[in-house]
Amino acid sequence: MKILKFGGTSVANAENIKRCIAIVEGKNDSTIVVVSALGGMTDLLQTTAVLASHKDSSYMQNYKTIEDRHLDAVRALIPVSNQASVLSNVIRQLNELETLLQGCFYLGELSSKTKDVIFSFGERLSSFIVSEAFKARGKNCVRIDSGNLIKTNNRYGRAVVDFEMSDRLIQDYFRENQFDIYVMPGFVAESKDKQITTLGRGGSDYTAAIVAAALHLSELEIWTDVSGIYTANPKVVKQARVIEQISFQEAMELSHFGAKVLYPSAIEPILPKKIDLYIKNTFEPESAGSRVTHCSLDDDRIVRGISNVDNIALMTLEGPGMVGVAGISKRLFEVLAKQDINVVFITQASSEHSICFAVTSMDAMRAEQVINEEFEFEISYGKVRAVSVELGMSIVAIVGNNIKSHQGVSGKMFSALGRNNINICAIAQGASERNISAVILEKDAKKALNVLHEAFFEEVVVQVNLFVMGVGNVGGKFIEQVQRQKLYLREHLKINLRLIAVANSTQMMVNPEGLSDIEVSELKAKGQVMQEGDFLRKITELNLRNSVLVDNTANETVAMSYHAYLRNSIGIVTCNKVACSSSMEYYKSLKSLSKKYSASFLYETNVGAGLPIIDTIKNLVASGDRILEIQAVLSGSLNFIFNAYDGGMPFVEVVKKAKELGYTEPNPYIDLSGVDVKRKLLILLRESGYFFEDVDIDVQSFLPHGGAAISEEGELYTALESQEDHFSQLLKAANDKGAKLRVVASFKQGKAEVGLREIDQLHPFYHLEGKDNIVLFYTDRYKEQPLLIKGAGAGAEVTASGIFADVIRIANKLN
Ligand SMILES: NC(=O)C1=CN([C@@H]2O[C@H](COP(=O)(O)OP(=O)(O)OC[C@H]3O[C@@H](n4cnc5c(N)ncnc54)[C@H](OP(=O)(O)O)[C@@H]3O)[C@@H](O)[C@H]2O)C=CC1
Ligand SMILES: N[C@@H](CC=O)C(=O)O
Numbered sequence: 001m002k003i004l005k006f007g008g009t010s011v012a013n014a015e016n017i018k019r020c021i022a023i024v025e026g027k028n029d030s031t032i033v034v035v036s037a038l039g040g041m042t043d044l045l046q047t048t049a050v051l052a053s054h055k056d057s058s059y060m061q062n063y064k065t066i067e068d069r070h071l072d073a074v075r076a077l078i079p080v081s082n083q084a085s086v087l088s089n090v091i092r093q094l095n096e097l098e099t100l101l102q103g104c105f106y107l108g109e110l111s112s113k114t115k116d117v118i119f120s121f122g123e124r125l126s127s128f129i130v131s132e133a134f135k136a137r138g139k140n141c142v143r144i145d146s147g148n149l150i151k152t153n154n155r156y157g158r159a160v161v162d163f164e165m166s167d168r169l170i171q172d173y174f175r176e177n178q179f180d181i182y183v184m185p186g187f188v189a190e191s192k193d194k195q196i197t198t199l200g201r202g203g204s205d206y207t208a209a210i211v212a213a214a215l216h217l218s219e220l221e222i223w224t225d226v227s228g229i230y231t232a233n234p235k236v237v238k239q240a241r242v243i244e245q246i247s248f249q250e251a252m253e254l255s256h257f258g259a260k261v262l263y264p265s266a267i268e269p270i271l272p273k274k275i276d277l278y279i280k281n282t283f284e285p286e287s288a289g290s291r292v293t294h295c296s297l298d299d300d301r302i303v304r305g306i307s308n309v310d311n312i313a314l315m316t317l318e319g320p321g322m323v324g325v326a327g328i329s330k331r332l333f334e335v336l337a338k339q340d341i342n343v344v345f346i347t348q349a350s351s352e353h354s355i356c357f358a359v360t361s362m363d364a365m366r367a368e369q370v371i372n373e374e375f376e377f378e379i380s381y382g383k384v385r386a387v388s389v390e391l392g393m394s395i396v397a398i399v400g401n402n403i404k405s406h407q408g409v410s411g412k413m414f415s416a417l418g419r420n421n422i423n424i425c426a427i428a429q430g431a432s433e434r435n436i437s438a439v440i441l442e443k444d445a446k447k448a449l450n451v452l453h454e455a456f457f458e459e460v461v462v463q464v465n466l467f468v469m470g471v472g473n474v475g476g477k478f479i480e481q482v483q484r485q486k487l488y489l490r491e492h493l494k495i496n497l498r499l500i501a502v503a504n505s506t507q508m509m510v511n512p513e514g515l516s517d518i519e520v521s522e523l524k525a526k527g528q529v530m531q532e533g534d535f536l537r538k539i540t541e542l543n544l545r546n547s548v549l550v551d552n553t554a555n556e557t558v559a560m561s562y563h564a565y566l567r568n569s570i571g572i573v574t575c576n577k578v579a580c581s582s583s584m585e586y587y588k589s590l591k592s593l594s595k596k597y598s599a600s601f602l603y604e605t606n607v608g609a610g611l612p613i614i615d616t617i618k619n620l621v622a623s624g625d626r627i628l629e630i631q632a633v634l635s636g637s638l639n640f641i642f643n644a645y646d647g648g649m650p651f652v653e654v655v656k657k658a659k660e661l662g663y664t665e666p667n668p669y670i671d672l673s674g675v676d677v678k679r680k681l682l683i684l685l686r687e688s689g690y691f692f693e694d695v696d697i698d699v700q701s702f703l704p705h706g707g708a709a710i711s712e713e714g715e716l717y718t719a720l721e722s723q724e725d726h727f728s729q730l731l732k733a734a735n736d737k738g739a740k741l742r743v744v745a746s747f748k749q750g751k752a753e754v755g756l757r758e759i760d761q762l763h764p765f766y767h768l769e770g771k772d773n774i775v776l777f778y779t780d781r782y783k784e785q786p787l788l789i790k791g792a793g794a795g796a797e798v799t800a801s802g803i804f805a806d807v808i809r810i811a812n813k814l815n
Helices: 014-025 041-053 060-079 080-107 112-136 163-176 203-214 248-256 264-270 328-338 362-374 374-378 401-403 409-419 440-455 473-493 515-519 534-542 561-569 586-598 613-622 636-644 651-660 675-687 711-722 723-734 796-814
Strands: 004-005 029-034 141-143 182-187 190-191 196-197 219-224 246-249 274-282 292-293 306-320 347-348 354-360 389-398 424-429 435-442 462-469 497-503 507-510 548-552 569-572 626-632 697-700 742-749 751-759 772-779 787-792
Touching: 004 014, 004 203, 004 401, 004 548, 014 029, 014 060, 014 112, 029 112, 029 203, 041 060, 041 080, 041 112, 060 435, 080 711, 112 141, 112 182, 112 190, 112 196, 112 586, 141 374, 141 796, 163 196, 163 203, 163 264, 182 246, 190 203, 190 497, 203 219, 203 264, 219 264, 246 248, 248 742, 264 274, 264 675, 292 507, 306 362, 328 354, 328 362, 347 424, 347 742, 347 796, 362 374, 401 613, 401 711, 409 435, 409 440, 435 440, 435 711, 440 787, 462 534, 473 497, 473 515, 473 548, 473 742, 497 796, 507 534, 515 796, 534 548, 534 561, 548 796, 561 569, 561 586, 569 796, 613 626, 613 675, 613 787, 636 651, 636 772, 651 711, 675 697, 675 742, 675 796, 711 723, 723 751
Parallel strands: 004 029, 004 219, 029 182, 141 182, 219 274, 246 292, 462 497, 462 548, 548 569, 697 751
Antiparallel strands: 190 196, 274 292, 306 354, 306 389, 347 354, 389 435, 424 435, 497 507, 626 742, 626 772, 742 751, 772 787
């Protein structure tokens, strides 16, 4: 014999009921079918009854909906030839319901007893209709009145089952009757004095479990609208998947913390009888579903699932008068129990100075009031403080039988949350060690679930969410490279890069699911207007895990806002040199914020574009070496300019060409004035461990006008045009000596300078082609022969690939 329970959505209408019928008919065995009320019907009955008892005549409209839904189901399921008798039975039951509702309306009253009778109509009607549908298909089917088999006390709303009596009645009934299909209403029972009672939330699961246990069946199938118990709520965690097998204890823990597929009450009767439970999807009957089993599972999964409950209030009772005093917790929890307030989480530090616990937000005010009344005396003498209440909390819990036999699980859980800036307000781990729970802010719940799911179920694929500012030469190429390389990264490096937002100086485009190429290209046409601070606000509002800002601008305001990103645990990858070359204080603060908030701060492209210069210094310094001297050509654009300026083209045209090729800064004056090289040298010195400010570097400008900065490109070109003589003289002087012009950055014996130099043929800088950079590091270990790094030091493609490498460094660190 089989037993199948169908939930509300499975029997919501005639079409769905037909699916249930097909599933039952596929069983080829005598089958007990337990049904819930038509989907949403119990809630509708409840609001209708409440409206009636408040003398609100609109209850009649609800009643009409109740009537229509049931009559529609009959008309669609029963052939016209048989409809009359079925319809008249349903109408008779509906009339009874209408009379009861009228009674509530006239009396303005709704007792718990009346509620149970009214609510029972949902399952009584659905079971009658389903059984008649089977009969209409020629099945040997009977409808059982559950009240005849399941006996309870008179606690209306959540009646307590008399198992001894119910088991006997169930066993007798099934011994004495021989049908192919038995249809029973779930949720409904009867007291010993023959009053209708109901079994509370999840009552239909409970009914099925009681019957399965009484008959010692080997399994119970719960058919619902999802394909089983998921590793996490699939509406919140996209990567969640169905758990194929789970132990009863794990399922109980998960269902306690919000996995609504299964009510713990359904587990209670079948657990001691070693009956397996299957959760299956009525709408995808072929999918395997979840098996909840008493057998020990031999897989090595440590965490089986993650769950959460929202709308939690965290309450703390604390004070010196609690230490070493017996009975405080008894009084605290007794007063809550008296008020029927359910405590969902408790934790107490060994100092005994405080007890922290959680209730649903709905109960919080009542709990606060009764606790403060209970401890009025202690509060008035300052021994205990008035209970504190923090609303807007969630509980997240990881669940698994094997947590107890593995070290480091809680470490992994809390470091994953911490890395993503999720503040943990309280922690609890029961003695069973099957569950580790944390109370966090509700606004962080979605992120926490995804972070934990990634840590425990998707270890192989790490998701990095990119927020890109600046889509010019470098930014544009970076986006192109990311979109092109996505598949490779996912397959080969197990990194899932998602481009969530892009921005230029005035607009931004955001898609929390990831921007497509088309969306990115529509930034200018369709992007939303962006004011200062909007981008950061958007990132923090989305609150996605592993968020990284990629700054491809040359903008100072953006650079000076990095600290706010880091404080929100948002990593930063930047090719913008302004931050690291601003004050030493800001540079250092960014480094320490990066550590404090576990948010990476990477800027390899600040010097030498894609060349691994900063990383090399970091490794030298970390391994105990000391940088003693630096000789370098650090400007790709200036190297290009002085290579290309050979007397053929005027200087200004060569500069324009460098700009066109994407080698210069957005404002080429920053290159020509030596500012860009100075910034780079400053960064190299700071990375080498030297305390240097901008003013400590001597820049000898090769521009004749010296003084004022030129921010307008046109103005710069006009000035350069008029100074052609000056540049041609510089060139001639070098040519006369067989030398080449190079802008050299040097650091020697504590002195740092930047200037245009004539480089002779024997010098390693002489043969420096095109836009190349070169750096020579003299260190304790590389004293005679310097460590040399050379290669393309400018250009959008190479710079973008340097930024990309930093992003991958972050992803690898997370993996
Ligand atoms: N070119 C190279 O070889 C190298 C460049 N770099 C660095 O790369 C950075 C970018 O250079 P490049 O791509 O050539 O410059 P571009 O001028 O081509 O692009 C700059 C981008 O930044 C945007 N932007 C400017 N201000 C803001 C702001 N406040 N908020 C958001 N976006 C803003 C611009 O938007 P809009 O179009 O609206 O102005 C534009 O999309 C510079 O910092 C440079 O030093 C580093 C190493 C090498
Ligand atoms: N403008 C810069 C580009 C890289 O930082 C340069 O010329 O090197």
